[in-house]
Amino acid sequence: MVDPIELNDALERLHAYLDGQDIAGAIDYLRTLHPADSAELLAELEPEQQGAIVERLHATELADVFEQLDEEDMAGVAQHLDVGMLADVLDEMEPDMAADLLGELEPDQAAEVLEQMEEPSDVAALMTYPPDTAGGIMTAAPSSLRRFWTVSESIRFLRKHYAEEEDFYTLYVLDRHARLIGLVDLKALILAEPEQTIEEIMDRSVISVRAAADQEEVAQLLQRYDLVSLPVVDEEERLIGIVMIDDVVDVIEEEATEDIYRLAQMSSDSEIYSPIPEAVRNRLPWLVVNLGTAFLASSVVAMFESTIASAAVLAAFMPIVAGQGGNAGTQTMTIMVRSLALKEIEPRDTLWALWHEARVGIINGISVGILVALIAGFWQHNPYLGLVIGLAMVGNLIVAAIAGVLMPMMLKALRIDPALASSIFVTTFTDICGFLLFLGLATYFLRFLI
Helix, strand or coil: CCCCCCHHHHHHHHHHHHHCCCHHHHHHHHHCCCHHHHHHHHHHCCHHHHHHHHCCCCHHHHHHHHCCCCHHHHHHHHCCCCHHHHHHHHHHCCHHHHHHHHHHCCHHHHHHHHHHCCCCHHHHHHCCCCCCEHHHHCEECCCCEECCCEHHHHHHHHHHHCCCCCCCCEEEEECCCCEEEEEEEHHHHHHCCCCCEHHHHCECCCCCEECCCEHHHHHHHHHHCCCCEEEEECCCCEEEEEEEHHHHHHHHHHHHHHHHHHHCCCCCCCCCCCCHHHHHHHHHHHHHHHHHHHHHHHHHHHCCHHHHHHCCCHHHHHHHHHHHHHHHHHHHHHHHHHHHHCCCCCHHHHHHHHHHHHHHHHHHHHHHHHHHHHHHHHHHCCHHHHHHHHHHHHHHHHHHHHHHHHHHHHHHHCCCCHHHHHHHHHHHHHHHHHHHHHHHHHHHCHHHHC
16 A cells, blocks of 8 residues: 655655665655655656666656656656667557657657657557647547447457556447447446347447547536546547546646636746746736736826816725726636636627626625725715715626626637636726726716815
């Protein structure tokens, strides 16, 4: 049994071996750990320390570790291996993971490694697909059944061809043209009578995906239909590979991270320890765009300069109106972006979404408007000031709800990622409308505010 580790303690122990030049001890310690833990520790080491360790590990051990690393870390560790050893490691890895690693190498180096592999065909085939598609994350198609086989024949086939498979739960059935026509659950195969044919027990309702489908769509299908694996087919419905549930765990994390970063107008490659020039390059352009929209909102405020000069107290409440509008718009926008990403709604649902969010905006606006009106009125001893900011708050929260729906929908219709640009437009819209409502009402009631 392998116990979970505390990363900091394990890393400290590993460094103790390495600082004492006890490479053999460090390797023996790593061998006691789960490959996922060994991979995490290896990724934390300096390059020369990584090299000292990986040069002494067997190909099968390295394959287990490599499969737990992300592509960038795999490529970094792979640089410590010669071409022959790297080819041996890739032969031991799952084809999809091997293809991911080769995709991180220079083309000439990848071609050289492929030439020295014993079984390069499956890996080479996977490398023809873009990395963020079903074809790019799938593994090679497994040996499949034929519909006219009996259950007893099929079980003998499994014993021969699945002897080295770690996990398999679903078996696919192909016709003579290699087209996918059904699937058989392993439990159903075991419980069936030996003389029954596969055609009698197979399920013809097969959910599959095309190789060109986006990896996010693959993850959604696996989640929606509670699948362990998803077959990948070509244009003629021929089975060319499968995507296992563990293949999309990283995809789900990657897509979620990408959407979070895009909501903040940041590159999906951003990391806390990114090089300073790279971090600036990823963030500065969007800050400049935000600066432009901020000047646009400021120009609205400048239109009411005389009103603010006459009632300076208005300046204290302007951030409240803009801030609450921005917060409300972000709430609606976030829900919309998530729903669009998960395909829970489509642009054709815009009117329904507007009606729903407008009602939410009205209720929230009235509630917050009454509250802020009471606070402002008692604080400044002026009920008209409370009335102005209360009405402005109601109006801006309704505007925020509408903008939070319309902006993502419009961007989606224009084939622009809603997660990337929605927040800029929503906050700009709520700031401008909030200032117009608040300062416009203040100008109308100015004689009561002085």
